[in-house]
Amino acid sequence: MPHDHPDHAGISASGHPFRPDNDTPLTYWQRMEVAVRELLIEKGVTTPAEIAAQIDAMDARTPANGARVVARAWTDPAFKARLLADGSAACREMDFDIGALNLVAVENTDDVHNLIVCTLCSCYPRNLLGLPPDWYKTREYRSRAVREPRAVLREFGVELPAQTRVRVHDSTADMRYIVIPARPPGTEGMDSTSLAALVTRDSMIGTGLPRCP
Amino acid sequence: MAERVRVKTWMPPGHVRAPAYLRGKTGVIERALGAFGNPEQLAYGLPAEKQPLYRVRFSMAEVWGAGAEVSDDTLDAEIYGHWLERV
Structure with a gap:
Protein backbone atom coordinates (compact mmCIF):
# COMPACT_ATOMS: atom_id res chain seq x y z
CA MET A 1 0.00 0.00 0.00
CA ALA A 60 -2.24 25.46 -6.01
CA ARG A 61 -2.53 23.37 -9.16
CA THR A 62 -4.56 20.29 -8.41
CA PRO A 63 -6.29 17.50 -10.32
CA ALA A 64 -9.50 19.53 -9.87
CA ASN A 65 -8.41 21.53 -12.94
CA GLY A 66 -8.21 18.41 -15.08
CA ALA A 67 -11.49 17.17 -13.63
CA ARG A 68 -13.23 20.34 -14.84
CA VAL A 69 -11.88 19.73 -18.33
CA VAL A 70 -13.11 16.12 -18.30
CA ALA A 71 -16.55 17.07 -16.96
CA ARG A 72 -16.94 19.66 -19.71
CA ALA A 73 -15.91 17.06 -22.31
CA TRP A 74 -18.58 14.72 -20.94
CA THR A 75 -21.32 17.35 -21.20
CA ASP A 76 -20.28 19.31 -24.31
CA PRO A 77 -19.62 17.14 -27.40
CA ALA A 78 -18.30 20.07 -29.43
CA PHE A 79 -15.78 20.88 -26.69
CA LYS A 80 -14.72 17.23 -26.51
CA ALA A 81 -14.07 17.27 -30.25
CA ARG A 82 -11.92 20.39 -29.88
CA LEU A 83 -10.11 18.87 -26.88
CA LEU A 84 -9.25 15.72 -28.82
CA ALA A 85 -8.12 17.79 -31.81
CA ASP A 86 -5.97 20.30 -29.85
CA GLY A 87 -5.81 19.78 -26.09
CA SER A 88 -3.85 22.96 -25.35
CA ALA A 89 -6.22 25.26 -27.24
CA ALA A 90 -9.27 23.68 -25.59
CA CYS A 91 -7.79 24.20 -22.09
CA ARG A 92 -6.90 27.83 -22.83
CA GLU A 93 -10.51 28.28 -23.90
CA MET A 94 -11.43 27.34 -20.29
CA ASP A 95 -9.08 30.06 -18.98
CA PHE A 96 -6.52 27.70 -17.47
CA ASP A 97 -3.02 29.13 -17.28
CA ILE A 98 -1.30 26.15 -18.84
CA GLY A 99 1.83 28.01 -19.91
CA ALA A 100 3.70 26.34 -22.76
CA LEU A 101 1.97 23.00 -22.18
CA ASN A 102 1.38 20.95 -25.34
CA LEU A 103 -1.51 18.73 -24.39
CA VAL A 104 -2.79 15.59 -26.08
CA ALA A 105 -6.13 14.28 -24.75
CA VAL A 106 -6.95 10.62 -25.32
CA GLU A 107 -10.39 9.14 -24.79
CA ASN A 108 -11.38 5.93 -23.05
CA THR A 109 -14.32 4.14 -24.66
CA ASP A 110 -15.96 0.71 -24.41
CA ASP A 111 -13.20 -0.59 -26.69
CA VAL A 112 -10.10 1.38 -25.67
CA HIS A 113 -8.34 2.07 -22.37
CA ASN A 114 -5.47 4.58 -22.33
CA LEU A 115 -2.58 4.68 -19.86
CA ILE A 116 0.02 7.44 -19.50
CA VAL A 117 3.66 7.00 -18.47
CA CYS A 118 6.98 8.76 -18.94
CA THR A 119 9.62 6.05 -19.15
CA LEU A 120 12.52 8.50 -19.49
CA CYS A 121 11.78 10.73 -16.49
CA SER A 122 8.52 12.04 -15.00
CA CYS A 123 6.79 14.20 -17.65
CA TYR A 124 3.30 14.99 -16.40
CA PRO A 125 0.70 17.67 -17.22
CA ARG A 126 1.44 19.60 -14.00
CA ASN A 127 -0.35 22.73 -15.14
CA LEU A 128 -3.55 20.71 -15.31
CA LEU A 129 -3.11 17.96 -12.68
CA GLY A 130 -0.67 19.46 -10.17
CA LEU A 131 2.38 17.55 -8.97
CA PRO A 132 2.64 13.90 -10.03
CA PRO A 133 2.14 11.17 -7.43
CA ASP A 134 5.38 9.64 -6.14
CA TRP A 135 4.69 6.27 -7.76
CA TYR A 136 4.47 7.91 -11.19
CA LYS A 137 8.18 8.73 -10.92
CA THR A 138 9.33 5.31 -9.72
CA ARG A 139 11.43 3.07 -11.92
CA GLU A 140 8.94 0.30 -11.25
CA TYR A 141 5.93 2.14 -12.69
CA ARG A 142 7.96 3.63 -15.55
CA SER A 143 9.30 0.27 -16.68
CA ARG A 144 6.28 -1.91 -16.02
CA ALA A 145 3.60 0.37 -17.50
CA VAL A 146 5.02 -0.21 -20.99
CA ARG A 147 5.98 -3.84 -20.48
CA GLU A 148 2.91 -5.24 -18.68
CA PRO A 149 0.26 -2.51 -18.51
CA ARG A 150 -2.58 -4.92 -17.76
CA ALA A 151 -0.76 -6.35 -14.75
CA VAL A 152 -0.09 -2.81 -13.49
CA LEU A 153 -3.75 -1.86 -14.02
CA ARG A 154 -4.89 -4.92 -12.06
CA GLU A 155 -2.73 -3.78 -9.13
CA PHE A 156 -4.53 -0.42 -9.29
CA GLY A 157 -7.83 -2.31 -9.19
CA VAL A 158 -8.65 -1.86 -12.88
CA GLU A 159 -9.64 -5.17 -14.46
CA LEU A 160 -10.19 -4.80 -18.20
CA PRO A 161 -12.10 -7.19 -20.46
CA ALA A 162 -9.79 -9.12 -22.81
CA GLN A 163 -11.39 -7.44 -25.83
CA THR A 164 -10.57 -3.93 -24.57
CA ARG A 165 -7.56 -2.55 -26.41
CA VAL A 166 -4.93 -1.03 -24.10
CA ARG A 167 -3.09 1.95 -25.52
CA VAL A 168 -0.03 3.04 -23.53
CA HIS A 169 1.33 6.54 -24.21
CA ASP A 170 4.99 7.16 -23.39
CA SER A 171 5.53 10.94 -22.90
CA THR A 172 8.98 10.88 -24.47
CA ALA A 173 9.22 14.46 -25.75
CA ASP A 174 7.25 17.71 -25.92
CA MET A 175 3.68 16.50 -25.39
CA ARG A 176 1.86 15.93 -22.12
CA TYR A 177 -1.17 13.68 -21.85
CA ILE A 178 -4.53 13.53 -20.14
CA VAL A 179 -6.97 10.64 -20.31
CA ILE A 180 -10.64 11.47 -20.74
CA PRO A 181 -12.15 8.56 -18.85
CA ALA A 182 -15.43 7.05 -20.00
CA ARG A 183 -18.41 8.76 -18.37
CA PRO A 184 -19.76 6.44 -15.67
CA PRO A 185 -23.25 4.98 -16.08
CA GLY A 186 -25.97 6.53 -13.95
CA THR A 187 -24.69 10.10 -14.40
CA GLU A 188 -27.27 11.24 -16.95
CA GLY A 189 -28.64 14.62 -16.01
CA MET A 190 -25.78 15.49 -13.61
CA ASP A 191 -24.30 18.96 -14.05
CA SER A 192 -20.62 19.49 -14.76
CA THR A 193 -19.75 20.48 -11.17
CA SER A 194 -21.16 17.23 -9.79
CA LEU A 195 -19.54 15.28 -12.63
CA ALA A 196 -16.13 16.84 -11.94
CA ALA A 197 -16.29 15.48 -8.39
CA LEU A 198 -16.33 11.96 -9.86
CA VAL A 199 -13.12 12.47 -11.85
CA THR A 200 -10.11 11.21 -9.90
CA ARG A 201 -6.47 12.02 -10.55
CA ASP A 202 -5.74 8.39 -11.39
CA SER A 203 -8.62 8.25 -13.88
CA MET A 204 -6.88 11.03 -15.84
CA ILE A 205 -3.57 9.09 -15.81
CA GLY A 206 -5.40 5.92 -16.82
CA THR A 207 -4.50 3.92 -13.70
CA GLY A 208 -8.02 4.36 -12.34
CA LEU A 209 -11.65 4.81 -13.29
CA PRO A 210 -13.92 7.68 -12.28
CA ARG A 211 -16.13 7.24 -9.23
CA CYS A 212 -19.70 6.15 -9.73
CA PRO A 213 -22.38 8.40 -8.20
CA MET B 1 -2.43 3.23 -45.40
CA ALA B 2 -0.54 4.70 -42.46
CA GLU B 3 3.10 5.53 -42.99
CA ARG B 4 5.41 2.86 -41.59
CA VAL B 5 8.64 3.97 -39.93
CA ARG B 6 11.49 2.34 -38.05
CA VAL B 7 13.35 3.94 -35.13
CA LYS B 8 17.06 4.15 -35.83
CA THR B 9 19.35 1.91 -33.81
CA TRP B 10 21.90 4.59 -32.94
CA MET B 11 23.24 4.51 -29.39
CA PRO B 12 24.76 7.99 -28.96
CA PRO B 13 25.60 9.51 -25.59
CA GLY B 14 23.75 12.64 -24.51
CA HIS B 15 20.23 13.82 -23.81
CA VAL B 16 18.38 11.53 -26.21
CA ARG B 17 14.59 11.29 -26.05
CA ALA B 18 14.18 8.24 -28.32
CA PRO B 19 13.83 5.47 -25.72
CA ALA B 20 16.29 2.60 -26.11
CA TYR B 21 13.54 -0.02 -25.89
CA LEU B 22 12.02 1.31 -29.12
CA ARG B 23 15.20 1.53 -31.20
CA GLY B 24 15.02 -0.73 -34.22
CA LYS B 25 11.25 -1.17 -33.81
CA THR B 26 8.76 -0.48 -36.60
CA GLY B 27 5.51 1.39 -36.11
CA VAL B 28 3.10 3.69 -37.92
CA ILE B 29 2.83 7.45 -37.66
CA GLU B 30 -0.24 8.18 -35.55
CA ARG B 31 -0.01 11.95 -36.07
CA ALA B 32 2.48 14.67 -36.88
CA LEU B 33 2.91 17.13 -34.00
CA GLY B 34 4.82 19.98 -35.66
CA ALA B 35 8.44 21.10 -35.33
CA PHE B 36 10.25 21.27 -31.98
CA GLY B 37 13.81 22.14 -30.96
CA ASN B 38 16.10 19.13 -30.91
CA PRO B 39 16.57 18.21 -27.21
CA GLU B 40 19.99 16.72 -27.98
CA GLN B 41 21.17 20.32 -28.52
CA LEU B 42 18.75 22.19 -26.24
CA ALA B 43 19.91 20.22 -23.22
CA TYR B 44 23.42 21.63 -23.60
CA GLY B 45 22.41 25.23 -24.28
CA LEU B 46 23.35 24.89 -27.96
CA PRO B 47 21.41 26.50 -30.80
CA ALA B 48 18.81 23.83 -31.55
CA GLU B 49 17.56 23.00 -35.00
CA LYS B 50 13.83 22.34 -35.31
CA GLN B 51 12.94 18.73 -35.91
CA PRO B 52 9.55 17.39 -36.92
CA LEU B 53 8.03 15.41 -34.07
CA TYR B 54 5.71 12.44 -34.60
CA ARG B 55 3.60 10.21 -32.45
CA VAL B 56 4.51 6.69 -33.58
CA ARG B 57 2.28 3.75 -32.69
CA PHE B 58 3.85 0.33 -32.12
CA SER B 59 2.09 -2.94 -31.42
CA MET B 60 3.09 -4.61 -28.15
CA ALA B 61 4.02 -7.67 -30.26
CA GLU B 62 6.51 -5.52 -32.21
CA VAL B 63 8.05 -4.10 -29.05
CA TRP B 64 8.10 -7.17 -26.81
CA GLY B 65 7.76 -10.11 -29.22
CA ALA B 66 6.23 -13.28 -27.82
CA GLY B 67 6.55 -11.80 -24.31
CA ALA B 68 3.84 -9.21 -24.95
CA GLU B 69 0.84 -9.39 -22.60
CA VAL B 70 -1.60 -8.87 -25.50
CA SER B 71 -0.11 -8.60 -29.00
CA ASP B 72 -2.59 -6.05 -30.32
CA ASP B 73 -2.32 -3.62 -27.43
CA THR B 74 -0.34 -0.59 -28.51
CA LEU B 75 2.36 1.75 -27.35
CA ASP B 76 2.57 5.33 -28.66
CA ALA B 77 5.70 7.43 -28.23
CA GLU B 78 6.88 10.80 -29.55
CA ILE B 79 9.91 10.40 -31.80
CA TYR B 80 11.81 13.19 -33.60
CA GLY B 81 12.10 12.92 -37.38
CA HIS B 82 15.88 12.46 -37.43
CA TRP B 83 15.40 9.23 -35.45
CA LEU B 84 12.99 7.72 -38.00
CA GLU B 85 13.47 6.01 -41.34
CA ARG B 86 10.69 5.00 -43.71
CA VAL B 87 10.21 1.29 -44.31
Missing part, protein backbone atom coordinates in the same frame (compact mmCIF):
# COMPACT_ATOMS: atom_id res chain seq x y z
CA PRO A 2 1.16 3.58 -0.58
CA HIS A 3 2.76 5.02 2.49
CA ASP A 4 2.71 8.66 3.53
CA HIS A 5 6.33 8.89 4.56
CA PRO A 6 8.34 6.15 2.90
CA ASP A 7 11.68 7.80 3.62
CA HIS A 8 11.62 7.61 7.40
CA ALA A 9 14.70 6.02 8.87
CA GLY A 10 13.55 4.90 12.26
CA ILE A 11 10.85 4.33 14.83
CA SER A 12 10.52 6.62 17.84
CA ALA A 13 10.26 5.32 21.42
CA SER A 14 6.50 5.79 21.19
CA GLY A 15 6.38 3.71 18.02
CA HIS A 16 5.91 6.49 15.48
CA PRO A 17 8.07 6.38 12.35
CA PHE A 18 10.22 9.46 11.88
CA ARG A 19 12.66 11.03 9.46
CA PRO A 20 15.87 12.40 11.00
CA ASP A 21 16.45 16.17 10.89
CA ASN A 22 18.27 17.32 7.76
CA ASP A 23 21.49 18.30 9.52
CA THR A 24 23.75 16.97 6.74
CA PRO A 25 25.79 19.41 4.63
CA LEU A 26 24.19 20.81 1.49
CA THR A 27 24.96 19.01 -1.73
CA TYR A 28 26.79 20.73 -4.59
CA TRP A 29 23.52 21.48 -6.44
CA GLN A 30 21.75 22.69 -3.29
CA ARG A 31 24.61 25.17 -2.70
CA MET A 32 24.38 26.22 -6.34
CA GLU A 33 20.64 26.83 -6.04
CA VAL A 34 21.06 28.92 -2.88
CA ALA A 35 23.88 30.95 -4.44
CA VAL A 36 21.97 31.69 -7.66
CA ARG A 37 18.80 32.57 -5.74
CA GLU A 38 20.66 34.96 -3.41
CA LEU A 39 22.44 36.63 -6.32
CA LEU A 40 19.16 37.13 -8.21
CA ILE A 41 17.67 38.76 -5.12
CA GLU A 42 20.77 40.92 -4.41
CA LYS A 43 20.79 42.17 -7.99
CA GLY A 44 17.08 42.99 -7.88
CA VAL A 45 16.09 40.50 -10.58
CA THR A 46 13.50 38.90 -8.31
CA THR A 47 12.33 39.08 -4.70
CA PRO A 48 11.69 36.48 -1.99
CA ALA A 49 7.98 37.38 -2.21
CA GLU A 50 7.93 36.62 -5.94
CA ILE A 51 9.61 33.26 -5.38
CA ALA A 52 7.16 32.37 -2.61
CA ALA A 53 4.23 33.42 -4.82
CA GLN A 54 5.47 31.19 -7.65
CA ILE A 55 5.79 28.23 -5.27
CA ASP A 56 2.24 28.94 -4.06
CA ALA A 57 1.01 29.01 -7.66
CA MET A 58 2.67 25.65 -8.37
CA ASP A 59 1.24 24.10 -5.20
Whole structure:
Protein backbone atom coordinates (compact mmCIF):
# COMPACT_ATOMS: atom_id res chain seq x y z
CA MET A 1 0.00 0.00 0.00
CA PRO A 2 1.16 3.58 -0.58
CA HIS A 3 2.76 5.02 2.49
CA ASP A 4 2.71 8.66 3.53
CA HIS A 5 6.33 8.89 4.56
CA PRO A 6 8.34 6.15 2.90
CA ASP A 7 11.68 7.80 3.62
CA HIS A 8 11.62 7.61 7.40
CA ALA A 9 14.70 6.02 8.87
CA GLY A 10 13.55 4.90 12.26
CA ILE A 11 10.85 4.33 14.83
CA SER A 12 10.52 6.62 17.84
CA ALA A 13 10.26 5.32 21.42
CA SER A 14 6.50 5.79 21.19
CA GLY A 15 6.38 3.71 18.02
CA HIS A 16 5.91 6.49 15.48
CA PRO A 17 8.07 6.38 12.35
CA PHE A 18 10.22 9.46 11.88
CA ARG A 19 12.66 11.03 9.46
CA PRO A 20 15.87 12.40 11.00
CA ASP A 21 16.45 16.17 10.89
CA ASN A 22 18.27 17.32 7.76
CA ASP A 23 21.49 18.30 9.52
CA THR A 24 23.75 16.97 6.74
CA PRO A 25 25.79 19.41 4.63
CA LEU A 26 24.19 20.81 1.49
CA THR A 27 24.96 19.01 -1.73
CA TYR A 28 26.79 20.73 -4.59
CA TRP A 29 23.52 21.48 -6.44
CA GLN A 30 21.75 22.69 -3.29
CA ARG A 31 24.61 25.17 -2.70
CA MET A 32 24.38 26.22 -6.34
CA GLU A 33 20.64 26.83 -6.04
CA VAL A 34 21.06 28.92 -2.88
CA ALA A 35 23.88 30.95 -4.44
CA VAL A 36 21.97 31.69 -7.66
CA ARG A 37 18.80 32.57 -5.74
CA GLU A 38 20.66 34.96 -3.41
CA LEU A 39 22.44 36.63 -6.32
CA LEU A 40 19.16 37.13 -8.21
CA ILE A 41 17.67 38.76 -5.12
CA GLU A 42 20.77 40.92 -4.41
CA LYS A 43 20.79 42.17 -7.99
CA GLY A 44 17.08 42.99 -7.88
CA VAL A 45 16.09 40.50 -10.58
CA THR A 46 13.50 38.90 -8.31
CA THR A 47 12.33 39.08 -4.70
CA PRO A 48 11.69 36.48 -1.99
CA ALA A 49 7.98 37.38 -2.21
CA GLU A 50 7.93 36.62 -5.94
CA ILE A 51 9.61 33.26 -5.38
CA ALA A 52 7.16 32.37 -2.61
CA ALA A 53 4.23 33.42 -4.82
CA GLN A 54 5.47 31.19 -7.65
CA ILE A 55 5.79 28.23 -5.27
CA ASP A 56 2.24 28.94 -4.06
CA ALA A 57 1.01 29.01 -7.66
CA MET A 58 2.67 25.65 -8.37
CA ASP A 59 1.24 24.10 -5.20
CA ALA A 60 -2.24 25.46 -6.01
CA ARG A 61 -2.53 23.37 -9.16
CA THR A 62 -4.56 20.29 -8.41
CA PRO A 63 -6.29 17.50 -10.32
CA ALA A 64 -9.50 19.53 -9.87
CA ASN A 65 -8.41 21.53 -12.94
CA GLY A 66 -8.21 18.41 -15.08
CA ALA A 67 -11.49 17.17 -13.63
CA ARG A 68 -13.23 20.34 -14.84
CA VAL A 69 -11.88 19.73 -18.33
CA VAL A 70 -13.11 16.12 -18.30
CA ALA A 71 -16.55 17.07 -16.96
CA ARG A 72 -16.94 19.66 -19.71
CA ALA A 73 -15.91 17.06 -22.31
CA TRP A 74 -18.58 14.72 -20.94
CA THR A 75 -21.32 17.35 -21.20
CA ASP A 76 -20.28 19.31 -24.31
CA PRO A 77 -19.62 17.14 -27.40
CA ALA A 78 -18.30 20.07 -29.43
CA PHE A 79 -15.78 20.88 -26.69
CA LYS A 80 -14.72 17.23 -26.51
CA ALA A 81 -14.07 17.27 -30.25
CA ARG A 82 -11.92 20.39 -29.88
CA LEU A 83 -10.11 18.87 -26.88
CA LEU A 84 -9.25 15.72 -28.82
CA ALA A 85 -8.12 17.79 -31.81
CA ASP A 86 -5.97 20.30 -29.85
CA GLY A 87 -5.81 19.78 -26.09
CA SER A 88 -3.85 22.96 -25.35
CA ALA A 89 -6.22 25.26 -27.24
CA ALA A 90 -9.27 23.68 -25.59
CA CYS A 91 -7.79 24.20 -22.09
CA ARG A 92 -6.90 27.83 -22.83
CA GLU A 93 -10.51 28.28 -23.90
CA MET A 94 -11.43 27.34 -20.29
CA ASP A 95 -9.08 30.06 -18.98
CA PHE A 96 -6.52 27.70 -17.47
CA ASP A 97 -3.02 29.13 -17.28
CA ILE A 98 -1.30 26.15 -18.84
CA GLY A 99 1.83 28.01 -19.91
CA ALA A 100 3.70 26.34 -22.76
CA LEU A 101 1.97 23.00 -22.18
CA ASN A 102 1.38 20.95 -25.34
CA LEU A 103 -1.51 18.73 -24.39
CA VAL A 104 -2.79 15.59 -26.08
CA ALA A 105 -6.13 14.28 -24.75
CA VAL A 106 -6.95 10.62 -25.32
CA GLU A 107 -10.39 9.14 -24.79
CA ASN A 108 -11.38 5.93 -23.05
CA THR A 109 -14.32 4.14 -24.66
CA ASP A 110 -15.96 0.71 -24.41
CA ASP A 111 -13.20 -0.59 -26.69
CA VAL A 112 -10.10 1.38 -25.67
CA HIS A 113 -8.34 2.07 -22.37
CA ASN A 114 -5.47 4.58 -22.33
CA LEU A 115 -2.58 4.68 -19.86
CA ILE A 116 0.02 7.44 -19.50
CA VAL A 117 3.66 7.00 -18.47
CA CYS A 118 6.98 8.76 -18.94
CA THR A 119 9.62 6.05 -19.15
CA LEU A 120 12.52 8.50 -19.49
CA CYS A 121 11.78 10.73 -16.49
CA SER A 122 8.52 12.04 -15.00
CA CYS A 123 6.79 14.20 -17.65
CA TYR A 124 3.30 14.99 -16.40
CA PRO A 125 0.70 17.67 -17.22
CA ARG A 126 1.44 19.60 -14.00
CA ASN A 127 -0.35 22.73 -15.14
CA LEU A 128 -3.55 20.71 -15.31
CA LEU A 129 -3.11 17.96 -12.68
CA GLY A 130 -0.67 19.46 -10.17
CA LEU A 131 2.38 17.55 -8.97
CA PRO A 132 2.64 13.90 -10.03
CA PRO A 133 2.14 11.17 -7.43
CA ASP A 134 5.38 9.64 -6.14
CA TRP A 135 4.69 6.27 -7.76
CA TYR A 136 4.47 7.91 -11.19
CA LYS A 137 8.18 8.73 -10.92
CA THR A 138 9.33 5.31 -9.72
CA ARG A 139 11.43 3.07 -11.92
CA GLU A 140 8.94 0.30 -11.25
CA TYR A 141 5.93 2.14 -12.69
CA ARG A 142 7.96 3.63 -15.55
CA SER A 143 9.30 0.27 -16.68
CA ARG A 144 6.28 -1.91 -16.02
CA ALA A 145 3.60 0.37 -17.50
CA VAL A 146 5.02 -0.21 -20.99
CA ARG A 147 5.98 -3.84 -20.48
CA GLU A 148 2.91 -5.24 -18.68
CA PRO A 149 0.26 -2.51 -18.51
CA ARG A 150 -2.58 -4.92 -17.76
CA ALA A 151 -0.76 -6.35 -14.75
CA VAL A 152 -0.09 -2.81 -13.49
CA LEU A 153 -3.75 -1.86 -14.02
CA ARG A 154 -4.89 -4.92 -12.06
CA GLU A 155 -2.73 -3.78 -9.13
CA PHE A 156 -4.53 -0.42 -9.29
CA GLY A 157 -7.83 -2.31 -9.19
CA VAL A 158 -8.65 -1.86 -12.88
CA GLU A 159 -9.64 -5.17 -14.46
CA LEU A 160 -10.19 -4.80 -18.20
CA PRO A 161 -12.10 -7.19 -20.46
CA ALA A 162 -9.79 -9.12 -22.81
CA GLN A 163 -11.39 -7.44 -25.83
CA THR A 164 -10.57 -3.93 -24.57
CA ARG A 165 -7.56 -2.55 -26.41
CA VAL A 166 -4.93 -1.03 -24.10
CA ARG A 167 -3.09 1.95 -25.52
CA VAL A 168 -0.03 3.04 -23.53
CA HIS A 169 1.33 6.54 -24.21
CA ASP A 170 4.99 7.16 -23.39
CA SER A 171 5.53 10.94 -22.90
CA THR A 172 8.98 10.88 -24.47
CA ALA A 173 9.22 14.46 -25.75
CA ASP A 174 7.25 17.71 -25.92
CA MET A 175 3.68 16.50 -25.39
CA ARG A 176 1.86 15.93 -22.12
CA TYR A 177 -1.17 13.68 -21.85
CA ILE A 178 -4.53 13.53 -20.14
CA VAL A 179 -6.97 10.64 -20.31
CA ILE A 180 -10.64 11.47 -20.74
CA PRO A 181 -12.15 8.56 -18.85
CA ALA A 182 -15.43 7.05 -20.00
CA ARG A 183 -18.41 8.76 -18.37
CA PRO A 184 -19.76 6.44 -15.67
CA PRO A 185 -23.25 4.98 -16.08
CA GLY A 186 -25.97 6.53 -13.95
CA THR A 187 -24.69 10.10 -14.40
CA GLU A 188 -27.27 11.24 -16.95
CA GLY A 189 -28.64 14.62 -16.01
CA MET A 190 -25.78 15.49 -13.61
CA ASP A 191 -24.30 18.96 -14.05
CA SER A 192 -20.62 19.49 -14.76
CA THR A 193 -19.75 20.48 -11.17
CA SER A 194 -21.16 17.23 -9.79
CA LEU A 195 -19.54 15.28 -12.63
CA ALA A 196 -16.13 16.84 -11.94
CA ALA A 197 -16.29 15.48 -8.39
CA LEU A 198 -16.33 11.96 -9.86
CA VAL A 199 -13.12 12.47 -11.85
CA THR A 200 -10.11 11.21 -9.90
CA ARG A 201 -6.47 12.02 -10.55
CA ASP A 202 -5.74 8.39 -11.39
CA SER A 203 -8.62 8.25 -13.88
CA MET A 204 -6.88 11.03 -15.84
CA ILE A 205 -3.57 9.09 -15.81
CA GLY A 206 -5.40 5.92 -16.82
CA THR A 207 -4.50 3.92 -13.70
CA GLY A 208 -8.02 4.36 -12.34
CA LEU A 209 -11.65 4.81 -13.29
CA PRO A 210 -13.92 7.68 -12.28
CA ARG A 211 -16.13 7.24 -9.23
CA CYS A 212 -19.70 6.15 -9.73
CA PRO A 213 -22.38 8.40 -8.20
CA MET B 1 -2.43 3.23 -45.40
CA ALA B 2 -0.54 4.70 -42.46
CA GLU B 3 3.10 5.53 -42.99
CA ARG B 4 5.41 2.86 -41.59
CA VAL B 5 8.64 3.97 -39.93
CA ARG B 6 11.49 2.34 -38.05
CA VAL B 7 13.35 3.94 -35.13
CA LYS B 8 17.06 4.15 -35.83
CA THR B 9 19.35 1.91 -33.81
CA TRP B 10 21.90 4.59 -32.94
CA MET B 11 23.24 4.51 -29.39
CA PRO B 12 24.76 7.99 -28.96
CA PRO B 13 25.60 9.51 -25.59
CA GLY B 14 23.75 12.64 -24.51
CA HIS B 15 20.23 13.82 -23.81
CA VAL B 16 18.38 11.53 -26.21
CA ARG B 17 14.59 11.29 -26.05
CA ALA B 18 14.18 8.24 -28.32
CA PRO B 19 13.83 5.47 -25.72
CA ALA B 20 16.29 2.60 -26.11
CA TYR B 21 13.54 -0.02 -25.89
CA LEU B 22 12.02 1.31 -29.12
CA ARG B 23 15.20 1.53 -31.20
CA GLY B 24 15.02 -0.73 -34.22
CA LYS B 25 11.25 -1.17 -33.81
CA THR B 26 8.76 -0.48 -36.60
CA GLY B 27 5.51 1.39 -36.11
CA VAL B 28 3.10 3.69 -37.92
CA ILE B 29 2.83 7.45 -37.66
CA GLU B 30 -0.24 8.18 -35.55
CA ARG B 31 -0.01 11.95 -36.07
CA ALA B 32 2.48 14.67 -36.88
CA LEU B 33 2.91 17.13 -34.00
CA GLY B 34 4.82 19.98 -35.66
CA ALA B 35 8.44 21.10 -35.33
CA PHE B 36 10.25 21.27 -31.98
CA GLY B 37 13.81 22.14 -30.96
CA ASN B 38 16.10 19.13 -30.91
CA PRO B 39 16.57 18.21 -27.21
CA GLU B 40 19.99 16.72 -27.98
CA GLN B 41 21.17 20.32 -28.52
CA LEU B 42 18.75 22.19 -26.24
CA ALA B 43 19.91 20.22 -23.22
CA TYR B 44 23.42 21.63 -23.60
CA GLY B 45 22.41 25.23 -24.28
CA LEU B 46 23.35 24.89 -27.96
CA PRO B 47 21.41 26.50 -30.80
CA ALA B 48 18.81 23.83 -31.55
CA GLU B 49 17.56 23.00 -35.00
CA LYS B 50 13.83 22.34 -35.31
CA GLN B 51 12.94 18.73 -35.91
CA PRO B 52 9.55 17.39 -36.92
CA LEU B 53 8.03 15.41 -34.07
CA TYR B 54 5.71 12.44 -34.60
CA ARG B 55 3.60 10.21 -32.45
CA VAL B 56 4.51 6.69 -33.58
CA ARG B 57 2.28 3.75 -32.69
CA PHE B 58 3.85 0.33 -32.12
CA SER B 59 2.09 -2.94 -31.42
CA MET B 60 3.09 -4.61 -28.15
CA ALA B 61 4.02 -7.67 -30.26
CA GLU B 62 6.51 -5.52 -32.21
CA VAL B 63 8.05 -4.10 -29.05
CA TRP B 64 8.10 -7.17 -26.81
CA GLY B 65 7.76 -10.11 -29.22
CA ALA B 66 6.23 -13.28 -27.82
CA GLY B 67 6.55 -11.80 -24.31
CA ALA B 68 3.84 -9.21 -24.95
CA GLU B 69 0.84 -9.39 -22.60
CA VAL B 70 -1.60 -8.87 -25.50
CA SER B 71 -0.11 -8.60 -29.00
CA ASP B 72 -2.59 -6.05 -30.32
CA ASP B 73 -2.32 -3.62 -27.43
CA THR B 74 -0.34 -0.59 -28.51
CA LEU B 75 2.36 1.75 -27.35
CA ASP B 76 2.57 5.33 -28.66
CA ALA B 77 5.70 7.43 -28.23
CA GLU B 78 6.88 10.80 -29.55
CA ILE B 79 9.91 10.40 -31.80
CA TYR B 80 11.81 13.19 -33.60
CA GLY B 81 12.10 12.92 -37.38
CA HIS B 82 15.88 12.46 -37.43
CA TRP B 83 15.40 9.23 -35.45
CA LEU B 84 12.99 7.72 -38.00
CA GLU B 85 13.47 6.01 -41.34
CA ARG B 86 10.69 5.00 -43.71
CA VAL B 87 10.21 1.29 -44.31
